[in-house]
């Protein structure tokens with residue numbers, strides 16, 4: 001199966017930039033088509049709210065996914081609930097679609113006592129057991145080898161699971177990319193590698209990162225097929241990913257899917273991209289906005305009425321704001337959780353350190369009721 005030799009390969013794009021289908025589409029159900037829009041819009045609204053909260057100093061850090069909604073939602077929609085999604089950096093919205101409750105998402109952004117990671121992760125690092133979404137690591141590329149190991153284990157255990165392993169273009173220069181793809185191909189592990197190529201790795205553009213910026217070609221070196229898809233065309237993302245998921249599930253082995261999109265904002269809320277990239281490039285991609293493009297497609301099919309997008313957006317913001325208020329009012333993790341969960345009993349040296357820390361926190365007014373000195 002290669003991009004050139006197989007006549008059945010789904011197309012690189014299905015909708016033109018105005019959302020007009022370029023081919024006759026499969027018989028998708030209307031509700032499913034509309035659902036994709038709602039998921040993309042939810043991602044965008046959550047993202048916008050989180051950015052505002054960060055600017056207001058109420059949460060610490062946001063890695064925006066603005067512009068990448070179709071790449072994430074389209075590909076992730078092709079994974080079944082029993083499958084797994086190993087996140088690179090910006091797939092929190094896919095976790096929401098797969099079942100991560102919004103409350104837990106926002107709690108993670110506040111690192112409060114509802115956060116299932118107990119405030120021990122940097123914010124914006126989601127995990128959710130129920131939707132098979134393991135916690136991601138800031139260390140670039142490590143999830144690639146973890147995902148491959150899990151996929152191989154699923155194969156050995158004869159589980160009918162496919163692992164979608166996500167990473168950015170920058171991660172292709174990390175060790176995990178090489179060892180992950182190599183092992184997966186040798187073992188025929190049931191996984192699909194999803195390289196979200198958004199043009200930039202912080203301030204490094206593709207052309208400065210690699211002498212082969214056609215990332216799909218890198219698959220050849222590992223003995224697996226590689227494909228590229230228009231990452232701002234949600235339907236094309238879905239179809240190609242679905243095809244590769246079916247391929248992996250059949251036992252035929254892994255593949256690499258390169259999703260071409262663009263990071264519209266800075267690398268994170270701590271970054272200022274105007275220092276290193278040209279605004280004209282950003283404006284070019286603004287015209288390819290994935291949500292607008294898909295909304296036009298739905299309008300053309302009679303599935304989205306006048307003003308409906310705005311109504312949907314207002315409903316989503318109302319839901320998000322309700323959850324934000326609840327989570328903001330939730331207490332932070334008690335200080336003592338810092339020394340819990342590692343030893344069955346907190347050892348003397350940690351107890352001593354903790355008590356000293358709690359006294360300092362009390363002096364600075366940062367300790368909360370219940371933090372107290374260790375009641376041990």
Ligand SMILES: Cc1ncc(C[n+]2csc(CCOP(=O)(O)OP(=O)(O)O)c2C)c(N)n1
Pocket residue numbers: 089090138139140167168169170171172174198200201202263267
């Ligand atoms: C091993 C390692 N090296 C460097 C970094 C610093 N770093 C954080 S994100 C990033 C760039 C990631 O770019 P890409 O993989 O394209 O993902 P994107 O941020 O564009 O989604 C780098 C170099 C890191 N976190 N880990």
Ligand SMILES: [Mg+2]
Pocket residue numbers: 168169170196197198199200201202
């Ligand atoms: Mg990138």
